[in-house]
Amino acid sequence: MTPETFEAVFRDTYERLTRYAVRRCASPQDAADVVADTYAVAWRKREKIPRGDEAILWLYAVARRVLSEHRRSGRRDALLDAEMADLYAETPGVEMSVIGQTFRALPDGDRELLALVAWEGLGHDEIAVTLGITRNNVRVRLHRARRRFAKALAANGVPTSFALAPLGEIR
Amino acid sequence: MTDLLTTLDPSARGGDPDAPGARALLAHVMSEPAPVRRRRFLRPALVAVATGLVVTLTPPQIVTSYANAAVEIHLEGRQYVARILDPLAEHERFTEAFRAVGLDVRIRPLPVSPLSAGTSLGMMIGGTFDRPGEIGGEFAYDGVVLSANPEPKGCAPAQPGCSLIVRVPEGFPGSVDIRLGRPARPGEDYADFDKALAPGGPLHGVRLRHGAPVRDVRAEAERRGLRVTYQRIDIGPGGGLSFADVTPGDRWTVWNAWQVREGVVRLLVTERRLSQNPFYNGSAPPPNL
Numbered sequence: 186m187t188p189e190t191f192e193a194v195f196r197d198t199y200e201r202l203t204r205y206a207v208r209r210c211a212s213p214q215d216a217a218d219v220v221a222d223t224y225a226v227a228w229r230k231r232e233k234i235p236r237g238d239e240a241i242l243w244l245y246a247v248a249r250r251v252l253s254e255h256r257r258s259g260r261r262d263a264l265l266d267a268e269m270a271d272l273y274a275e276t277p278g279v280e281m282s283v284i285g286q287t288f289r290a291l292p293d294g295d296r297e298l299l300a301l302v303a304w305e306g307l308g309h310d311e312i313a314v315t316l317g318i319t320r321n322n323v324r325v326r327l328h329r330a331r332r333r334f335a336k337a338l339a340a341n342g343v344p345t346s347f348a349l350a351p352l353g354e355i356r
Numbered sequence: 357m358t359d360l361l362t363t364l365d366p367s368a369r370g371g372d373p374d375a376p377g378a379r380a381l382l383a384h385v386m387s388e389p390a391p392v393r394r395r396r397f398l399r400p401a402l403v404a405v406a407t408g409l410v411v412t413l414t415p416p417q418i419v420t421s422y423a424n425a426a427v428e429i430h431l432e433g434r435q436y437v438a439r440i441l442d443p444l445a446e447h448e449r450f451t452e453a454f455r456a457v458g459l460d461v462r463i464r465p466l467p468v469s470p471l472s473a474g475t476s477l478g479m480m481i482g483g484t485f486d487r488p489g490e491i492g493g494e495f496a497y498d499g500v501v502l503s504a505n506p507e508p509k510g511c512a513p514a515q516p517g518c519s520l521i522v523r524v525p526e527g528f529p530g531s532v533d534i535r536l537g538r539p540a541r542p543g544e545d546y547a548d549f550d551k552a553l554a555p556g557g558p559l560h561g562v563r564l565r566h567g568a569p570v571r572d573v574r575a576e577a578e579r580r581g582l583r584v585t586y587q588r589i590d591i592g593p594g595g596g597l598s599f600a601d602v603t604p605g606d607r608w609t610v611w612n613a614w615q616v617r618e619g620v621v622r623l624l625v626t627e628r629r630l631s632q633n634p635f636y637n638g639s640a641p642p643p644n645l
Binding site: 187188191192195196199200201202203204207208212213214217220221224225227228229262263264265266267268269270272273274275284285288299300302303304331338343345 | 376377531
């Protein structure tokens with residue numbers, strides 16, 4: 186992969202990767218670290234970056250490993266930190282925060298699956314590539330994650346229609 | 357049900373790959389030399405393709421010196437030395453000249469203040485090669501330096517007799533991307549925003565090393581006919597700085613100043629006076645601060 190191609194991948198994926206990091210890091214500095222470390226790994230392994238639409242899925246997988254390692258980047262860039270801080274949404278109101286708290290209390294695996302659907306907007310095939318599991322496995326795990334989330338929401342007084350939808354019809 | 361979550365998306369929007377921080381990140385990431393790797397054998401399929409190419413294509417003639425209106429290149433020992441004659445020339449002129457001597461060197465123009473026009477804002481070195489190294493702080497390949505500096509050393513490229521000299525080892529297999537400052541068009545943001553306090557900069561002579569009251573710095577900036585904007589400095593738990601637009605009081609403290617574009621500066625401020633300048637944390641002091 187030439188530097189030009191890498192730069193093109195960076196341009197194509199930067200918006201989505203920054204959102205991925207912001208959604209999973211409480212502080213802009215941590216999000217900046219995840220973004221910086223992910224692209225540093227991508228540069229070192231640039232021969233392995235898949236072409237086209239799969240590049241972002243590959244980067245999500247790298248970012249997921251970066252997040253799980255909890256490394257602190259040695260590099261601090263005030264500009265990048267400031268740009269990350271601008272990407273955060275306003276804190277939602279009280280009613281919404283019940284859903285937020287319920288979501289944050291879910292097991293890590295469930296949270297990641299639901300986030301990939303709700304926020305990254307990935308389909309089952311794309312999630313399978315990102316997580317390195319089979320499509321069928323995605324379907325089953327996602328169903329369980331949704332069920333646990335619905336149950337937890339109901340326990341916190343937020344009813345959902347999830348129980349009515351049979352397995353297979355749920356996106 | 358995931359619709360419920362959609363409304364809770366913690367990110368308001370995605371980052372802009374053209375923002376200065378993103379650009380700096382890309383440059384930083386790509387400046388890292390590639391890991392050492394040696395291929396001993398070509399796979400049979402590749403050999404077949406390569407043989408086919410030899411038969412059907414005439415290899416381009418590599419010369420050891422080349423000159424056009426933009427650049428003059430010649431071989432000195434094991435190093436190509438390129439003198440940039442016209443930093444404002446079409447960048448294809450540079451690419452073609454370096455290609456003629458067998459090198460992949462590109463010059464990318466970035467909008468800058470008159471202070472940095474014609475100077476290099478940094479290099480990106482790409483490609484896979486063994487034998488990377490460092491000599492006197494410059495990147496080296498096979499014991500030969502790769503650099504882009506004005507010569508005579510420290511001169512201003514706009515001055516007569518001063519030009520940017522690019523040195524690249526003979527046969528360097530990687531690619532080199534040199535960010536070359538070009539004068540910004542009216543209203544265009546400067547890539548060399550950190551030169552506000554440098555000699556010739558809009559706020560040269562203003563001392564901010566130990567902080568200064570907003571009132572004083574604003575008065576001086578207005579006296580010089582500058583439009584002033586402000587950002588508050590927020591210091592993260594890890595010591596990282598972030599900035600947010602703010603309307604400061606007269607007694608707030610200014611710690612640094614940036615040149616945003618022609619006639620516009622940005623003062624970086626805090627409401628309370630800090631014990632030390634957050635841009636100078638005990639390591640090497642930033643120049644001009």
